[in-house]
Amino acid sequence: MLDIDFSSVNIVSAILYVLLAPIVGGLLAGVDRVISARMQRRVGPPLLQPFYDFFKLWEKEAIEVNEAQSFYITGFLLFVIITGVFFFAQGDLLLVIFTLTVASVCFILAAYCSNSPYSAVGAERELVQTMAYEPMMLLVAIGFYLKTGSFSIDAALNAPTMNLLYMPGVFIGLCFILIIKLRKSPFDIALSHEVHQELIQGMATEFSGRTLAIVELAHWYENVFLLGFVYLFFAWAPAWTAGLGLLACALVFFNDILIDNCCSRVKWEYMLASSWLITLIAGFVNVMFLMYLRVL
Amino acid sequence: MSYFSKSPWLIHYDGSSCNGCDIEVLACLTPLYDVERFGIVNTGNPKHADIFLVTGGVNTQNLPIVRQIYEQMPEPKVVVAVGTCACSGGVFKECYNMLGGMDKAIPVDVYVPGCAARPESIIDGVVKGLGVLEEKAKALKEKK
Numbered sequence: 001m002l003d004i005d006f007s008s009v010n011i012v013s014a015i016l017y018v019l020l021a022p023i024v025g026g027l028l029a030g031v032d033r034v035i036s037a038r039m040q041r042r043v044g045p046p047l048l049q050p051f052y053d054f055f056k057l058w059e060k061e062a063i064e065v066n067e068a069q070s071f072y073i074t075g076f077l078l079f080v081i082i083t084g085v086f087f088f089a090q091g092d093l094l095l096v097i098f099t100l101t102v103a104s105v106c107f108i109l110a111a112y113c114s115n116s117p118y119s120a121v122g123a124e125r126e127l128v129q130t131m132a133y134e135p136m137m138l139l140v141a142i143g144f145y146l147k148t149g150s151f152s153i154d155a156a157l158n159a160p161t162m163n164l165l166y167m168p169g170v171f172i173g174l175c176f177i178l179i180i181k182l183r184k185s186p187f188d189i190a191l192s193h194e195v196h197q198e199l200i201q202g203m204a205t206e207f208s209g210r211t212l213a214i215v216e217l218a219h220w221y222e223n224v225f226l227l228g229f230v231y232l233f234f235a236w237a238p239a240w241t242a243g244l245g246l247l248a249c250a251l252v253f254f255n256d257i258l259i260d261n262c263c264s265r266v267k268w269e270y271m272l273a274s275s276w277l278i279t280l281i282a283g284f285v286n287v288m289f290l291m292y293l294r295v296l
Numbered sequence: 297m298s299y300f301s302k303s304p305w306l307i308h309y310d311g312s313s314c315n316g317c318d319i320e321v322l323a324c325l326t327p328l329y330d331v332e333r334f335g336i337v338n339t340g341n342p343k344h345a346d347i348f349l350v351t352g353g354v355n356t357q358n359l360p361i362v363r364q365i366y367e368q369m370p371e372p373k374v375v376v377a378v379g380t381c382a383c384s385g386g387v388f389k390e391c392y393n394m395l396g397g398m399d400k401a402i403p404v405d406v407y408v409p410g411c412a413a414r415p416e417s418i419i420d421g422v423v424k425g426l427g428v429l430e431e432k433a434k435a436l437k438e439k440k
Contacts, residue, residue, distance in 0.1 A: 033332075037330070037332060040327060041327045042327045042330040042332065042333075043330050043332075043333050044330070044332060044333065045332050045333060045334075045335050046335070049302075049303065049335050052299050052302040052303040052335055053299075053303040053305075053335070055299040056298075056299040056300055056302065056303040056346075059298065059299065059300070059433065060346075060370050060371070060372070061370035061371040061372075061436075062370065063343060063368075063370050200340055200341045201339070201340075201341045201344065204341075204344075205341055205343065206343065207343070208343040208344060208370050209370050212344065
């Protein structure tokens with residue numbers, strides 16, 4: 001007999017994630033574009049513009065360079081959804097982070113499919129980005145383990161005290177790498193939604209039509225659970241803290257849009273050095289402090 | 297109405313233009329004209345584009361480039377020739393290296409005259425192009 005404890009697995013929220021995350025993610029992208037336009041004193045596109053773009057791309061002819069490309073892109077979407085399901089089913093934080101890595105590996109391989117120098121350089125830069133944010137992602141998981149005594153997201157959400165109070169450094173580190181993960185300036189070196197960057201569209205140069213639409217959809221799914229990490233820091237056992245968590249997500253998202261509009265793109269060396277430095281100073285020192293607390 | 301007219305993405309290529317029209321094309325993106333209101337994005341990548349905005353006439357040097365950009369664009373696609381040079385070759389028409397307007401290289405759908413074409417008329421030309429894009433999308437669907 002297979003004996004699994006399903007009591008902590010939240011199937012309902014996982015199903016809701018699969019159904020609603022594209023809508024929430026698309027709206028977030030729309031809000032992003034409107035707020036960015038207002039920051040530049042423009043009117044900006046309609047709020048539903050990302051959905052119009054998606055459906056247009058879906059109807060357009062898809063030029064695939066080879067069969068492997070659409071295979072890897074489908075893999076990217078699939079693993080991003082699986083990552084989100086693990087996250088919203090309140091499963092294991094480590095599992096979430098490792099599945100996310102598989103998703104990004106799929107995306108990098110898809111960019112490497114063609115001989116285009118733009119997408120190849122974009123893929124190389126994405127590898128550097130992965131190197132930059134991965135240590136901090138692991139420290140986030142370790143931080144929650146040391147605070148709650150478990151890698152389970154369920155334990156983090158039902159913690160007796162606010163998680164942020166014990167790991168402000170880890171939170172700062174997470175916010176820093178979220179700029180990389182949400183593909184915002186100054187760290188949008190591999191793929192940018194802004195046009196005419198030095199790599200045309202970086203990794204997405206060779207994707208067109210339906211393939212590009214799937215990439216967009218995967219990014220919407222991804223952004224939703226990435227902001228979910230912010231939520232974990234602010235919500236604990238009492239029910240009212242859910243509002244606090246959502247407010248924190250909104251603030252972090254707005255802050256990233258502001259940084260996006262204030263900064264120019266940096267070189268990859270600077271991105272790698274600064275994110276590792278923040279990981280070391282904010283993340284690692286905080287984890288050391290948590291370890292010290294556990295010994296006491 | 298399909299989604300094509302709600303999210304037209306442009307690629308802009310400067311043929312042998314004097315840059316007068318190019319500056320006006322870029323002026324469309326500024327806060328004053330803000331074409332993103334209509335979902336228009338200047339992509340710079342032919343594989344993502346729906347509308348090919350081309351300025352300047354075609355000469356022997358840029359002929360293969362114009363054709364390559366056009367061929368890299370996925371269907372359905374529309375070409376908008378911006379400025380007198382792109383429409384007919386303009387004052388450069390009789391030059392030894394010039395072949396004439398952009399329609400000598402690729403099928404042009406909308407002609408926007410003017411030297412330089414005003415941003416208002418460029419936006420008007422793109423909107424005209426949207427109608428053609430809709431028709432082409434419909435024809436493509438029926439063909440399937």
